[in-house]
Structures are given as C-alpha cells and as structure tokens.
Amino acid sequence: MKLHEYQGKELLRRFGVNVQDGKVAYTPDEVRQIAQEYGQSVVVKAQVHVGGRGKAGGVKFSPTPDKAFENGQKILGMDIKGLTVKKVLVTKAVDIDKGKEYYVGMIVDRNVQSYTLMACAEGGMEIEELAVEKPDAIIKHRVDPVAGLRPYEAREIALKAGFEGNLNKLADMMVKMSKAAFELDANLVEINPLFVGEDGIPLALDTKFDVDDNAMYRHKDLADWRELEAEHPLEIEASNYGFAYVKLDGNVGVLGNGAGIVMTSLDVVNRAGAKPANFLDIGGGARADIVYNAIKLVSKDTDVKAIFINIFGGITRADEVAKGVIQALKDGILTKPVRMRIAGTAEEEAKALLAEVNSDLIQMYPDMFQAAESAAQEANK
Amino acid sequence: MSILIDKDTQVLVVGMTGREGANHTKAMREFGTKVVAGVTPGKGGLTHEGLPVYNSVRDAQAGHQIDCSIIFVPPAGAADAVLESAHAGVPLIVLITEGVPTIDMMRAVQEVKQLNAASLAEGGKGIRLIGGNCPGLVSSGEAKIGIMPNKIYSQKGRIGLISRSGTLTYEAAKLLGDAGLGTSTTVGIGGDPIIGTTFADVLPLFEADPETDAIVVIGEIGGADEEAAAEYIQNHMKKPVVAFISGRSAPKGKRMGHAGAIIMGNVGTPESKLAAFAAANVPVADTMPQIIDLVKQVLSK
Numbered sequence: 080m081k082l083h084e085y086q087g088k089e090l091l092r093r094f095g096v097n098v099q100d101g102k103v104a105y106t107p108d109e110v111r112q113i114a115q116e117y118g119q120s121v122v123v124k125a126q127v128h129v130g131g132r133g134k135a136g137g138v139k140f141s142p143t144p145d146k147a148f149e150n151g152q153k154i155l156g157m158d159i160k161g162l163t164v165k166k167v168l169v170t171k172a173v174d175i176d177k178g179k180e181y182y183v184g185m186i187v188d189r190n191v192q193s194y195t196l197m198a199c200a201e202g203g204m205e206i207e208e209l210a211v212e213k214p215d216a217i218i219k220h221r222v223d224p225v226a227g228l229r230p231y232e233a234r235e236i237a238l239k240a241g242f243e244g245n246l247n248k249l250a251d252m253m254v255k256m257s258k259a260a261f262e263l264d265a266n267l268v269e270i271n272p273l274f275v276g277e278d279g280i281p282l283a284l285d286t287k288f289d290v291d292d293n294a295m296y297r298h299k300d301l302a303d304w305r306e307l308e309a310e311h312p313l314e315i316e317a318s319n320y321g322f323a324y325v326k327l328d329g330n331v332g333v334l335g336n337g338a339g340i341v342m343t344s345l346d347v348v349n350r351a352g353a354k355p356a357n358f359l360d361i362g363g364g365a366r367a368d369i370v371y372n373a374i375k376l377v378s379k380d381t382d383v384k385a386i387f388i389n390i391f392g393g394i395t396r397a398d399e400v401a402k403g404v405i406q407a408l409k410d411g412i413l414t415k416p417v418r419m420r421i422a423g424t425a426e427e428e429a430k431a432l433l434a435e436v437n438s439d440l441i442q443m444y445p446d447m448f449q450a451a452e453s454a455a456q457e458a459n460k
Numbered sequence: 461m462s463i464l465i466d467k468d469t470q471v472l473v474v475g476m477t478g479r480e481g482a483n484h485t486k487a488m489r490e491f492g493t494k495v496v497a498g499v500t501p502g503k504g505g506l507t508h509e510g511l512p513v514y515n516s517v518r519d520a521q522a523g524h525q526i527d528c529s530i531i532f533v534p535p536a537g538a539a540d541a542v543l544e545s546a547h548a549g550v551p552l553i554v555l556i557t558e559g560v561p562t563i564d565m566m567r568a569v570q571e572v573k574q575l576n577a578a579s580l581a582e583g584g585k586g587i588r589l590i591g592g593n594c595p596g597l598v599s600s601g602e603a604k605i606g607i608m609p610n611k612i613y614s615q616k617g618r619i620g621l622i623s624r625s626g627t628l629t630y631e632a633a634k635l636l637g638d639a640g641l642g643t644s645t646t647v648g649i650g651g652d653p654i655i656g657t658t659f660a661d662v663l664p665l666f667e668a669d670p671e672t673d674a675i676v677v678i679g680e681i682g683g684a685d686e687e688a689a690a691e692y693i694q695n696h697m698k699k700p701v702v703a704f705i706s707g708r709s710a711p712k713g714k715r716m717g718h719a720g721a722i723i724m725g726n727v728g729t730p731e732s733k734l735a736a737f738a739a740a741n742v743p744v745a746d747t748m749p750q751i752i753d754l755v756k757q758v759l760s761k
Contacts, residue, residue, distance in 0.1 A: 189653040189683045193566045224566035264563055293535060294561035325714050338651060339625020342680060342707035343748065349709040350747070358710075363558075363607075363626070364480075391630050393595070393609045394483075423630060424609050448747070 080290045083126040085168045086304055087288030091270070094259040096252055098283045099274075101170030110151030113169040114144040120172040123150040124285075125157065125164040128306070130205060135159045140172060173284065178276035181242055182209060183253055184269035184287075185222065185260045194222040194260060196253070198240040202272035216240075228257035244275035252281045263301075264294035313357075313380055320372045322359055329354025330458040331451075332377035332386040332415070336361050336395040344389040347447055353455035356382045364394040370403025375412050385416045385457035389447050392423030401429035405436055416440055418454035420447040462599035462645045463620070463665040463672070464552060464588075469603050470525050472517065472550070473498045474541050475532035477508055480556070484532065484607050485509065491604040491613070496524045517548040528552040530596065530605050538592060539564035542656075546572045546587050549579065554605050555591035555656070565592060565654040572656060589656025595626035595648035598633075606648065608633070617642020619755060620666040622659055623678035624651050624685070628706055631748055632678055639752045644672040651680075659689035667697050674700045674758055676751055677742075681707040682728040690736035700758035703737050704745045705730055 082090070088098045100117070103126070104110040114121045125137030132138055137159050141147035147169065157164045180202030188195035199209055199217045209217055218240040222228045233250035242249050252273070260268045269287040276282065295302055317324030323338060331348050333355045335341040345355045357380065361373050377383055390400050400421060407413040417440055421429050433443055444450035471488070475481040476498025486509065489495050497512050497520045504515030514520040517529065529550045533541040538557040545553045546568075553572070569589065576587040590597060596606015601616035607626075612634045619636050621643050623629040629648050636643055647662050649655055659677055666672045675697075679686035686705065693701050708730040737744050743758065745751040 187562050187566075187653055189685070190688075192569050192654050224563065224570055261563060264561055266562065291562050293559045294563065296536060297561075327711065335627070337625065337627030339623070339629075339678075339680060339706055340627035340631065342625075342710060343628060343631075346706065346709045347747070355709075358714075391627050391634075393626065393630055394607055422634065424611075446749075448749075 080292055080295065080301070080305055081128045082288040082290065082301075082304060083128070084124065084285055084287075085126060087268070087286035088283065090263060090288060091256065091259055091283055091286055094255045094262075096255045096259070096270070096283055097281060099170050099173070101168045103166050104151060104169050105155070105166050107148045107151035107155060110167060110169050111144045111148035114141060114147035117171050121147050121169050122172050123147055123154055124168045124170065125154050125159060126166045126168055127159050127162045127164055129160045129162055132159055137164060170284075173274055173276065173282070175272075175274065178274055179243060180272035180274055180284075181240070182206065182269070182271045183256065183273055184267065184271065185257060185265065186267050188221070191221040193224045194257075196220045196222050196228060196236060196257065198236050198242070198253070200241040202274075206269070206271070222257060227261055228254050230254055242275070244281060245279040248279070249275070249281050252283070263298060264291040265289060266291050313376060316376055317359070320369070320376065322361060322373065322376070324360075324376070325358040326380075327355050327357050328382070329356045330382055330384045331454050332356050332359070332380065332383040333389070334359040334361060334373050334377060334386070335389040336363060336365060336391065336400075340389055340391055344387060344447065344451065347451040348387060348455060351448070351452040351455035353458045356380055361395075365399065367399045367402035367406060370400050371407050371412075374404065374407040378412055378415060383415060384460070385418065385454040387451050387454035388417060388419040388421075389450065390419070390421045390423065392421070392425060395423070396425040397421045397423060397429035398425040398432060401432040404441065405432060408436065408438055408440065413440060416454070416457040417442070418450040418457070419443050420445070420450040462602060463662075463669050464597060464645065464647070465528060465599050465603045465605055467492065467602040468494065469527045469605070470494050470496045471605055472496065472520050472524070472526045472529040473532065474517065474529050474545065476500060476511070476513060477503055477506070478532055481532035482508065485511070487607075487610060488604055491610045493603045493605060496526070517544050517550065521548055526550050528554065528605055530554045530556065532556055535559040535561065539568040542568045542589060543571060546575045546589070549584070549587065551585040551587055553587070553589045553656070554594070554596050555589060555650075556594065556596060556607060557591075558593040560592050560652070562652075562654055565652060569654055569656050590647065591650040591655060593652040594650030594655070595629055597645060597647045598643070599645045600643045608646070608648075612637055613643065613646070615642040616644070618644055618671060618673040620644050620669065620672040620675040621646040621678070622662045622675065623648055624680050625678060625706060626651075628678050628704075628748070632676060632704070632751060635748060635752055636676070636755070641752070641755060644669065653683065658685050660685070660692040663689060663692050663697060663701075667699055672699065674702065674755055676755065677701055677703045679703060679705050679733060681705070681710055681730055681733075684728065684732075686733040687736040690740040690742060693742055694740035700761070701742045702745065702751055702754040702758060703742050704748060704751055705733050
C-alpha cells in the first residue's frame with residue numbers, strides 16, 4: 080500500500096526522524112491559514128499516489144500567505160496522471176541554496192534477499208533517474224534482516240556517499256529510517272531530499288513509503304489510510320472479491336487460475352492481434368461463485384468486447400469453473416462472447432456441462448491459442 | 461534416482477488438519493508419496509486419515525524419520541513454521557503458503573542458510589527451503605511433495621523442469637508428457653520476491669542427475685533470477701537448457717498477481733532476461749508449445 084508524503088513523514092516522525100514541519104489542507108483557505116500560522120514562506124505540495132508531481136506543477140513555493148492561497152487554488156482539483164488532487168501538504172520552506180540535498184532509501188532487494196540501503200550525495204531526483212545518470216554515485220549496502228542497520232554501518236555509508244554534516248546525526252537518521260522500514264514492513268522507504276543546512280543537522284524534506292500488503296494484518300492502524308478512490312473502481316470491486324486484478328487498456332477480458340497462466344494469456348492475446356482489457360487471477364481452488372463474480376466484474380468493463388478464459392486445473396476444478404460460467408449465462412450477466420480453454424482436474428466433467436448449454440456466446444477450444452485467437456477476432460469485430 | 465526427493469522420501473505435513481493440508485495429504489498419498497505424520501499445534505495425539513498428528517516437529521521426529529516437511533500454515537505463522545522445521549534439522553522444507561510478509565521471508569531465508577551451512581560443516585545433509593508461494597516438487601512416478609495435479613506427473617521422463625509459476629509448471633509438464641518426453645523432477649520455486657531456492661540453486665542438481673538429459677526453465681518478468689540462471693548455465697552447465705519467459709507483454713510498474721512479478725525501472729524486463737539467455741546460448745520459446753520443439757532440437761544435438 081502506497082502512502083502519501085504526509086503519512087510517510089508522520090511514520091518517520093514516530094521513529095524519531097527529524098522531519099520538516101507541515102500540515103494537510105483540503106481548501107485554499109486552509110492553505111492560507113497554515114501559511115499564516117507558520118509566518119514564513121511555505122511549499123504547497125499535491126498529495127497524490129503518483130510520481131512526478133513536481134514536473135506536473137503540483138509543488139509550488141509560496142512566499143506569502145496570499146500566494147499560498149493562490150497556489151492552493153491551482154493545485155487542489157488539479158489532475159495529475161488521471162488522479163484528482165484532493166489535499167495538499169503545506170510545509171515550511173527551507174533555503175536549499177544554504178545547504179545540501181542528499182538521497183537515502185531502502186528497498187526490498189530480491190537479489191540480496193533483504194533490504195538494500197541506497198545513499199547518494201545527489202538528492203532531489205528520483206532514484207530511477209539517479210540510477211541512470213549517476214550509477215557510481217549511489218552507495219548500496221545490504222542490511223542484515225535480523226540485526227538491522229547498525230550505527231557504524233550507517234556512518235560508513237554516509238562517508239562513502241560523501242555526505243557532509245553532523246556524521247552521528249546523519250547515521251542516526253538512517254538507522255531510524257531502517258527501523259521504520261523493518262517495523263512497518265515497508266517495501267520501500269525513501270528520504271529524498273534529505274537536507275543538511277548550515278547547522279549540519281539532517282532534515283527529511285520529502286519521503287516515499289510503501290507498505291507490504293501481505294503484512295497489513297499487523298498494521299491495522301494504517302489500514303484506515305487506504306484510499307480507494309485513488310484506485311480504479313473495478314480494481315476496488317476486485318479487491319473486495321479477493322482477486323488479483325489489473326485494469327489494462329485493451330478490449331479482451333482475460334481471466335485464468337494463477338498469475339503465471341494469466342500473464343501468459345495476456346501474451347497470447349497480444350500475439351493474436353488484440354489487447355487485453357485486464358489481468359484477472361481467480362486464484363487457486365476457485366469455486367463456481369468465484370468464477371461467477373469474476374465474469375460479473377469483467378462484464379462490467381465497457382472496454383471488454385470478448386472474454387478469454389484460460390484454465391489449467393490443479394487445485395481448481397474445471398467443472399466448478401464451468402458451473403460459474405453457466406450460472407452467469409443463465410442470470411444474463413454473461414452477454415459478451417466467451418472463448419475458453421479448459422484443461423486439468425475435472426476437465427471431462429466441465430466439457431460435458433458446457434456441451435449441454437449450447438449457447439453461441441460460449442465456445443470451447445482445445446488449446447489456449449485457438450481460444451485467444453477467436454476471442455481476439457470477436458473483440459476486433 | 462531423481463533430485464531432492466524419491467519414492468523413499470518420508471514426509472511430514474505441517475498444518476495437516478487444515479483444509480488445504482488435509483486435501484493435499486490425501487492427494488500426495490494417492491500419488492504414492494510416503495507421508496508419515498502431521499503436525500498441528502494443539503492437536504497432538506489425534507490421528508488424521510490414519511496418520512499420527514503431533515504438537516511439534518520435534519515430537520514427530522521422536523517416532524519417525526523425517527526427510528522433508530511440507531508446510532500448509534497460514535501466512536502469519538508460515539515463516540515460524542519454516543524455522544521450526546529448520547531448527548529441528550529437517551533437510552528439505554517446502555513452503556506452499558502464499559502471501560507471507562516479505563520481511564518474515566528475509567529473516568527465515570537467512571536463518572535457514574545459516575543452519576544449512578552449520579549442518580554441512582558438521583557433515584550433515586544440509587537444510588534447504590523451497591518456496592514460499594510455490595506448488596512444491598515432484599519426481600514423476602515416485603513422489604510428489606506439493607499441490608500439483610497428480611495426473612500430469614504419472615509419466616517418468618528425462619526432462620528436468622524448474623518454474624516460478626505453478627500453473628505454467630502444470631502446462632509445461634502436460635506438454636512434455638503429451639509429447640512423449642515426460643519429466644524427471646519438477647521444482648516449483650515460487651513466485652515471491654524472497655524465496656529459499658532459486659533457479660541457479662536447482663540447476664547444478666539437474667546437471668549432476670544421471671536421469672535428466674535436458675532442463676526447461678520457466679521464468680517470468682520481475683527480479684533477476686533468470687539472469688542469474690543464465691550466468692550459471694553459461695559458466696557451469698554441460699546439459700542443454702531451454703527457457704520460456706511469461707509476461708512479456710505486461711506493462712511496467714504493475715504487479716501481475718505474483719508479488720514478485722513486477723518490472724521496476726530497468727530491472728526485471730523481458731528484454732534483459734532474453735538477452736541473458738541469448739548470451740548463454742539458451743534457446744527461448746516464444747510460446748509454451750514451442751518449448752517441446754526446442755527441447756527436441758537440443759536433445760538431437
């Protein structure tokens with residue numbers, strides 16, 4: 080689960096990280112009020128779950144409360160990559176010319192089977208840009224998953240990366256960030272820019288925080304922060320059903336049992352000359368009602384012109400899949416052509432059930448390629 | 461012979477009395493696997509389908525030889541169950557559970573590796589974890605320690621199979637069976653970002669297995685496991701390897717079902733995986749059926 084900047088900052092603050100003051104505002108008037116309260120220049124920052132908000136005009140320096148109000152008007156309601164800005168963070172501004180900006184972040188790194196801590200003396204940029212432009216300037220360090228980051232390691236990293244400032248305080252900030260990552264099950268936590276002013280004291284100006292969805296059960300207090308309106312409505316419905324679902328931009332609805340087979344189904348639809356409208360994994364062991372809901376969900380998507388169902392039954396019984404499809408047809412939910420490939424556990428029973436139905440809407444094929452080709456043809460008609 | 465397991469492997473099912481544990485215990489026994497006991501904390505002393513249930517792995521070890529434990533424990537307790545088996549010295553641990561928190565897996569995998577090194581240093585068998593979020597492993601016609609459909613693994617063959625995806629493992633095994641080739645051992649390594657055993661860990665076992673002639677590697681987008689496998693193949697393998705990469709049309713930055721199936725930046729792209737296999741002279745199939753053509757080609761060389 081991705082968190083907003085102000086939420087990530089709140090979490091880092093709880094772990095003792097020195098974070099730039101800021102408050103959330105929902106209206107331009109609130110923005111002005113906060114700016115007046117701070118009595119200094121502020122920065123108004125859009126709070127949306129996408130990167131590149133600065134470039135999109137979602138971050139504005141505001142020297143006076145009136146200017147802050149004006150910037151609040153501009154940013155609130157703005158569309159950034161398809162998401163509407165509903166709130167802004169108003170933070171005290173710092174004079175970045177009177178200090179240095181650095182980058183520190185921790186990411187789950189499958190190659191070292193732990194977190195890798197990254198540090199770079201070039202702050203303010205996205206890590207992806209840094210990795211391309213200054214790969215050698217990024218110091219990478221595997222963090223022991225049991226011991227966590229130790230202060231001496233943090234000092235070594237800060238020195239290697241060329242950080243200037245109070246070394247102990249810099250190291251302390253990195254250790255606290257590391258503790259936050261472990262204790263809050265972060266997939267990613269970044270402090271960027273990490274600002275060091277003339278006093279040598281490090282200050283977190285911005286942060287990114289992404290929490291492992293599998294671990295949400297032990298962070299129930301964070302669950303309230305999930306913002307469903309930031310997600311596609313069909314993705315919300317899919318998550319209510321427990322499906323792994325991704326909305327894509329094509330016209331063939333794709334569903335199957337297992338991430339691997341659905342990914343391959345997307346590839347096959349592409350090869351057949353159409354584009355997938357979604358990725359939908361019904362999971363292992365799905366019963367008829369799950370399949371019914373999957374068809375209901377995919378049918379609601381107006382982009383979908385045909386549906387490709389690809390099943391290789393292991394724990395999943397093919398006859399349960401067939402029953403779900405048949406019920407959807409009977410209830411009038413299934414209205415678009417369905418092209419199916421069904422194999423594996425209870426394949427014969429499934430075929431017998433579907434043969435009885437005799438509807439033009441449902442056709443079976445012996446392999447996934449023929450089924451995908453037929454679905455592509457129907458969708459492109 | 462086969463890799464990791466055979467018809468004599470004695471299996472402990474951890475979480476045997478749960479729904480999945482019970483169903484798959486039955487299916488494994490139907491396959492011919494020697495399931496000897498189960499563990500469900502608090503249900504020790506009961507029997508399930510005629511098998512004894514114990515409160516702990518150590519209790520089970522007192523009455524049985526345990527070569528392998530297969531774990532069907534829900535996500536919150538799964539890593540703990542792995543460590544229980546590892547500290548009891550069970551040489552092969554198969555974690556089926558999906559959705560285990562990543563940090564739990566980081567810690568469990570590291571601890572298992574330390575226990576493995578200690579065991580080997582003392583002249584023991586070592587300790588290996590396969591999974592999580594994996595379908596397990598099968599030596600065709602001998603034993604299945606996992607959740608694959610039994611039917612597709614009746615035919616013993618000479619092709620080794622390794623995959624990150626459960627369903628694609630079934631698909632490939634069926635294709636190999638239908639083509640009259642069949643599989644020696646199939647290892648589903650799992651779709652999570654942090655797993656106990658990688659492609660590069662399994663390849664040397666197949667290289668050393670006299671009953672395997674060629675290996676099929678089924679990868680997908682995300683991570684750099686395929687790239688590491690390609691490097692291992694290039695430097696160490698004499699037996700031919702054929703590959704397939706799933707998710708080649710997936711958009712960047714979107715997680716495709718598997719926790720690990722996501723392209724981040726330029727890491728984990730299909731292009732980098734295809735390039736790595738090309739550099740290692742590993743042919744990559746465009747479609748799954750083409751795997752069969754490629755296997756036949758490499759075998760005839």
